[in-house]
Amino acid sequence: MLSSTPKTKLLILLRSLTTSVTSSSSYQGAAAEHGCLTLLQSCNTFTNLLQIHTQILKLGFQNNPLILTNFASKSSDLNSIDYAQCFLFSPHSNTLYYDAFLFNTVIKAYAQTRNLKSKALWVFNFMLECKVLPNNFTYPFVLKACAGIGDLNLGMSVHGSLLKFGFDVNNHVLNTLVHMYSSCKGGIQFGRKVFDEMTRKDSVPWSAMIGGYVRLGRSTDAVDLFGQMQIEGICPDEITMVAVLCACTDLGALELGRWVESFIEKTGLNKSVELNNALIDMFAKCGDVDKALKLFRTMSERSIVSWTSVIVGLAMHGRGLQAVSLFHEMIRDGMVPDDVVFIGLLSACSHSGLVEKGQEYFDLMRKAFGILPKIEHYGCMVDMLCRAGLVREAVEFVQKMPNEPNSIIWRTLINACRTHGELKLGESLARQLIENEPMREANYVLLSNIYAKMFHWEKKTKIREVMDKKGMRKIPGSTMIELNNKIYKFVAGDMSHNQYKEILEKVDEMGREMKRAGYVPSTSEVMLDIDEEDKEDNLNRHSEKLAIAFALINTPPGTPIRIVKNLRVCSDCHSATKLISKIYNREIIARDRNRFHHFKDGLCSCKDFW
DNA sequence: ATAGGGTTAG
Numbered sequence: 001m002l003s004s005t006p007k008t009k010l011l012i013l014l015r016s017l018t019t020s021v022t023s024s025s026s027y028q029g030a031a032a033e034h035g036c037l038t039l040l041q042s043c044n045t046f047t048n049l050l051q052i053h054t055q056i057l058k059l060g061f062q063n064n065p066l067i068l069t070n071f072a073s074k075s076s077d078l079n080s081i082d083y084a085q086c087f088l089f090s091p092h093s094n095t096l097y098y099d100a101f102l103f104n105t106v107i108k109a110y111a112q113t114r115n116l117k118s119k120a121l122w123v124f125n126f127m128l129e130c131k132v133l134p135n136n137f138t139y140p141f142v143l144k145a146c147a148g149i150g151d152l153n154l155g156m157s158v159h160g161s162l163l164k165f166g167f168d169v170n171n172h173v174l175n176t177l178v179h180m181y182s183s184c185k186g187g188i189q190f191g192r193k194v195f196d197e198m199t200r201k202d203s204v205p206w207s208a209m210i211g212g213y214v215r216l217g218r219s220t221d222a223v224d225l226f227g228q229m230q231i232e233g234i235c236p237d238e239i240t241m242v243a244v245l246c247a248c249t250d251l252g253a254l255e256l257g258r259w260v261e262s263f264i265e266k267t268g269l270n271k272s273v274e275l276n277n278a279l280i281d282m283f284a285k286c287g288d289v290d291k292a293l294k295l296f297r298t299m300s301e302r303s304i305v306s307w308t309s310v311i312v313g314l315a316m317h318g319r320g321l322q323a324v325s326l327f328h329e330m331i332r333d334g335m336v337p338d339d340v341v342f343i344g345l346l347s348a349c350s351h352s353g354l355v356e357k358g359q360e361y362f363d364l365m366r367k368a369f370g371i372l373p374k375i376e377h378y379g380c381m382v383d384m385l386c387r388a389g390l391v392r393e394a395v396e397f398v399q400k401m402p403n404e405p406n407s408i409i410w411r412t413l414i415n416a417c418r419t420h421g422e423l424k425l426g427e428s429l430a431r432q433l434i435e436n437e438p439m440r441e442a443n444y445v446l447l448s449n450i451y452a453k454m455f456h457w458e459k460k461t462k463i464r465e466v467m468d469k470k471g472m473r474k475i476p477g478s479t480m481i482e483l484n485n486k487i488y489k490f491v492a493g494d495m496s497h498n499q500y501k502e503i504l505e506k507v508d509e510m511g512r513e514m515k516r517a518g519y520v521p522s523t524s525e526v527m528l529d530i531d532e533e534d535k536e537d538n539l540n541r542h543s544e545k546l547a548i549a550f551a552l553i554n555t556p557p558g559t560p561i562r563i564v565k566n567l568r569v570c571s572d573c574h575s576a577t578k579l580i581s582k583i584y585n586r587e588i589i590a591r592d593r594n595r596f597h598h599f600k601d602g603l604c605s606c607k608d609f610w
Numbered sequence: 611a612t613a614g615g616g617t618t619a620g
Contacts, residue, residue, distance in 0.1 A: 104611065137612040144613080175613040207614045242615045274616045281617070308617045343618045350619080379619040386620095408620050415620080442620095568620090594620065 117148035143176040147183035182212020219247035245278040252564030254286035284313025312344040320352025346380035386416035479543040506549035560587040
């Protein structure tokens with residue numbers, strides 16, 4: 001740091017050199033140049049770098065590529081990399097001085113910075129244009145950038161160029177190839193091929209491959225591959241465990257997640273901040289938010305991600321006030337909030353119906369922390385107004401917002417129009433959306449659901465026909481449940497389960513019990529044009545009811561039931577589950593697409609803000 | 611100076 005005395009002295013010395021060096025001997029000049037580079041290396045803020053650099057330019061050393069390297073290597077500061085890049089492309093720079101080391105540093109800096117990965121590719125192309133030959137270290141960086149961009153064609157062409165140059169394709173390169181392919185859309189099978197053909201694999205390619213499956217949402221494959229890793233006796237490290245925990249989070253597999261935690265304890269793996277964050281996220285999103293909180297409290301070092309994870313976790317469980325108080329604790333703790341934590345905070349307000357508080361924080365983020373709200377934050381606000389039933393206000397908010405609303409915001413509005421009876425408005429918004437985004441099945445489902453509520457069956461049938469013509473299909477609702485270390489998936493109408501008959505009998509019994517308790521099926525949630533009795537049957541076979549019936553049969557009385565749904569719970573299943581929790585005296589913890597519902601004694605924790 | 615990881619509205 002320049003504030004320390006010796007460096008301040010150096011800087012003063014440098015200033016006096018600037019005035020004298022031009023007329024001095026070359027020996028003095030070389031000494032000054034060396035001094036400048038030493039100073040640059042000791043800088044750790046962009047301002048300091050810039051200060052020194054101004055002096056350097058006056059001394060006339062701008063052609064030394066090491067100056068650039070020093071800027072680029074301070075990659076934690078975005079300004080530094082951009083400055084280095086400007087310098088790189090500047091006509092004043094002498095390309096004769098450029099070497100692979102310099103380019104590698106700049107490429108690495110961009111490759112590891114979020115949102116700037118494509119710049120790494122530009123620099124790589126410029127490197128080739130300058131006729132600077134890449135070396136063995138260049139490709140891992142470039143491939144990492146390709147992985148971040150996720151463009152398969154780009155990755156393949158870089159892979160091709162790697163082979164063309166005839167470099168030694170060592171395990172480091174193979175590891176990055178696995179990572180690159182498994183991060184690119186449609187590339188996982190190529191990644192798997194590289195992976196399978198590798199000999200002597202350590203935990204790195206295994207982590208890359210497992211992580212690849214998780215990113216694709218193929219979490220079952222990720223867990224299976226982890227099992228294979230254990231069979232082959234490869235020792236996982238904490239990074240492998242982060243990937244496995246992400247798979248648990250995605251699946252909602254609490255039992256497996258708990259096993260992973262004890263595995264980490266047993267093997268004495270280093271519990272990094274990131275690993276703890278992954279554990280917090282897993283516990284919160286698998287339904288045990290109190291355990292997540294407890295873990296958070298025991299952490300000696302917490303990052304902004306730790307705070308965000310626990311705030312988002314509380315938000316998902318409808319514990320908005322607690323999330324808000326944690327946010328304040330975070331500020332008191334000296335943590336600087338970022339845009340992501342505000343998304344968590346606003347969604348906490350949204351899920352708990354804290355409309356006024358949400359509006360307060362929405363203003364606060366700009367006024368007190370200088371964070372400009374992004375489309376995501378506007379999305380939270382729209383969602384908040386919609387959940388609270390303030391559809392008109394939500395429409396007004398959308399009309400006034402400076403950003404162009406995205407399709408997610410439109411879908412939020414349209415769905416709210418349906419649930420709060422603004423059917424005419426919902427219909428016209430949905431029609432508009434389909435025109436703008438014709439290949440998105442969710443848009444058709446929304447319009448079709450509105451027609452169902454309007455009893456416009458012929459229009460609804462027409463939508464189905466249009467969808468069929470375009471080759472689109474509705475994503476079927478499915479519910480997962482974990483039992484004795486196995487994960488079971490239920491889909492409405494799927495008869496492949498070996499207990500299917502028993503489950504249907506249980507579902508019928510549940511229906512009878514519920515009717516006795518005064519339950520009226522909400523048949524308008526059934527989006528098919530069929531008669532009332534069939535509709536009831538249809539509702540009873542929703543995947544969550546099948547999963548609950550399965551759990552009632554196979555678990556001892558009184559044990560809590562945890563289920564995970566891929567879509568949002570329909571309102572009929574929501575009220576039915578409330579009753580089931582009371583009739584069968586079971587706590588039912590359900591995770592849906594975006595939040596948790598804790599059903600107990602006939603009530604739900606969401607207080608109907610869903 | 612060479613590989614792999616976490617949080618984000620519906």
